[in-house]
Amino acid sequence: MLRTISQQAEATAELRRICDRTRDDQLLHKESTVREILSTVQRQGDAALLQYTAEFDQQTLSLNALKVSGAELDAAYQQISQDLLDAIRFCHQQLTTFHQQQRRQSQVHFGDHHVVLGQRYTPIERAGFYIRGTQIASPSQVLVNATPAIVAGVPELVMVTPPGPDGQVHPAVLVAAQEVGIDRIYRVGGAQAIAALAYGTESIPAVDMIAGSGNIYVTLAKKLVYGSVGIDALTGPSELVILADDTAHPSHIAADLLAQAASDPLAASILITSDSTLATKVVLEVNQQLPAYGLLAEKAIAHYGLVILVDQLHQAILFANQVAPAQLALAIADPWAVLEQIRHAGSILLGAYTPPVTEQYLAGPNPNLPTGGMARFSSGPGVETFMKRTNLVQYSPQALSLAAPQIDALVELEGGMAQSLSMRIRINKNL
Numbered sequence: 001m002l003r004t005i006s007q008q009a010e011a012t013a014e015l016r017r018i019c020d021r022t023r024d025d026q027l028l029h030k031e032s033t034v035r036e037i038l039s040t041v042q043r044q045g046d047a048a049l050l051q052y053t054a055e056f057d058q059q060t061l062s063l064n065a066l067k068v069s070g071a072e073l074d075a076a077y078q079q080i081s082q083d084l085l086d087a088i089r090f091c092h093q094q095l096t097t098f099h100q101q102q103r104r105q106s107q108v109h110f111g112d113h114h115v116v117l118g119q120r121y122t123p124i125e126r127a128g129f130y131i132r133g134t135q136i137a138s139p140s141q142v143l144v145n146a147t148p149a150i151v152a153g154v155p156e157l158v159m160v161t162p163p164g165p166d167g168q169v170h171p172a173v174l175v176a177a178q179e180v181g182i183d184r185i186y187r188v189g190g191a192q193a194i195a196a197l198a199y200g201t202e203s204i205p206a207v208d209m210i211a212g213s214g215n216i217y218v219t220l221a222k223k224l225v226y227g228s229v230g231i232d233a234l235t236g237p238s239e240l241v242i243l244a245d246d247t248a249h250p251s252h253i254a255a256d257l258l259a260q261a262a263s264d265p266l267a268a269s270i271l272i273t274s275d276s277t278l279a280t281k282v283v284l285e286v287n288q289q290l291p292a293y294g295l296l297a298e299k300a301i302a303h304y305g306l307v308i309l310v311d312q313l314h315q316a317i318l319f320a321n322q323v324a325p326a327q328l329a330l331a332i333a334d335p336w337a338v339l340e341q342i343r344h345a346g347s348i349l350l351g352a353y354t355p356p357v358t359e360q361y362l363a364g365p366n367p368n369l370p371t372g373g374m375a376r377f378s379s380g381p382g383v384e385t386f387m388k389r390t391n392l393v394q395y396s397p398q399a400l401s402l403a404a405p406q407i408d409a410l411v412e413l414e415g416g417m418a419q420s421l422s423m424r425i426r427i428n429k430n431l
Contacts, residue, residue, distance in 0.1 A: 002290075002305045002306070002307060005307070006310075012322070015306075015308075018239070018270070019323060019372065021303070038191065038221060041195035046063055048195075049201060049204075052190065053189075057189060059187075066187060073178055076174035080175055091362055092180055095143055095148075095362075099383050102148075104121040113396055113399035114394075114398065115396065115399045117391075117392065119392060122390065123149075123152045123154045123155070124230070126154070126155075126158065127156070127157055130160055130194065130214055131161040131173065132189075133163075137172045137173050139172040141212065142173055142182070145232075147180055148381065148383045149385075152384075158184045158197065158204065158205060160193040161173065167187070191218060191221035194222055198225035208230060209231070210230070219234055233381055235371050236372050237264045237371065238260070238325075240327045240328075240356060241272065241323055241327070242257070242271045242272070243272050243313070243338075244272075244331040246277070254285035256269075257271060257305065258293055259355075259356065261298075261300035261301045261304075262296070268300075270306045270307075270308065272316040279309050282307060317342065320342065323373065324344035324375040326346040328345035328346075329349040329355075330350050331352055335348075346379070346380050347359055
């Protein structure tokens with residue numbers, strides 16, 4: 001049941017509890033298991049992938065079946081409806097348009113005395129994408145994860161995803177992958193798939209960056225391989241915080257909270273409002289409709305659903321910044337008026353007609369947002385995730401001579417006389 005809190009101290013304590021919900025007493029044991037999987041795949045390659053697929057996914061695959069064949073890719077287009085194909089293509093186009101605006105441009109600046117400073121942006125060579133395995137196909141996850149890499153100019157794309165109950169990958173996922181530009185797809189999931197992308201096997205090439213989200217084992221694997229390979233983010237169960245005033249529609253708010261709860265039993269659904277009438281109506285609607293959303297949604301609402309009643313909107317903003325949620329919805333009369341006061345959020349949804357689903361499927365930003373309060377210091381993946389920044393520096397003889405006294409002063413303090421000599425030998429012909 002969704003409940004309401006009006007005492008500030010109690011609300012603060014509850015929000016802290018919710019933010020800490022991913023702490024797991026068995027986390028060390030799970031990490032040990034993941035370390036073993038990573039090590040085994042690194043040593044045994046494809047053989048380990050097949051072994052773990054049989055053990056964890058109950059799928060017995062041959063080595064030849066590990067990679068999705070060209071015939072399967074071609075057949076996938078015949079197995080989905082034209083309407084679904086149109087939706088995939090429309091979504092891909094929307095995402096491409098959004099991310100093209102985010103692409104960084106190389107730049108060079110010419111200063112005094114022929115000093116040239118700049119930055120060059122280049123794409124990584126190969127990106128790997130983990131698409132989580134669920135009972136329902138997730139072509140949208142393929143599109144939102146891979147489109148930024150395509151816009152960045154990454155030349156090689158590799159995808160891994162757990163096989164379904166029949167050992168196959170859903171045709172909509174295969175079509176989405178081809179539409180975005182992925183043609184190397186492998187039937188493997190879990191921590192073993194992350195190991196394959198990080199270290200490479202006989203069949204799966206090692207990549208430079210791993211993107212996409214999965215269960216706790218996938219997240220731990222990404223954490224542990226970081227350094228050998230780049231990762232987009234470490235994401236957990238998400239948070240939706242809605243700030244609402246008396247202009248918000250109770251049915252809209254209730255629907256958003258329920259949709260969030262239905263996504264994950266650990267998902268947090270929080271409404272913060274200064275309107276007691278709205279709070280009462282939202283609680284009533286959520287509790288009446290909750291049984292229809294299933295046991296997992298009921299669990300999420302019972303443990304991590306909350307309505308906080310505040311006296312004024314600025315108090316709601318303080319609470320929102322405290323949570324630093326993955327998604328923050330501003331269901332208020334003038335959301336732009338308070339935007340600058342929002343310091344921490346993975347994404348901000350403005351106005352009554354921007355439900356979270358718009359971001360998940362169509363708007364453009366990657367929905368794999370920083371969770372667990374990480375929005376305080378990190379952002380969601382984007383085009384820049386798949387690009388490297390290289391500094392460019394050029395000094396002329398005159399510029400180096402003019403800078404020498406300042407460099408010497410710092411070098412003398414920091415004990416880098418060898419560095420000073422490498423400079424002086426260029427400007428002092430007697431050396």
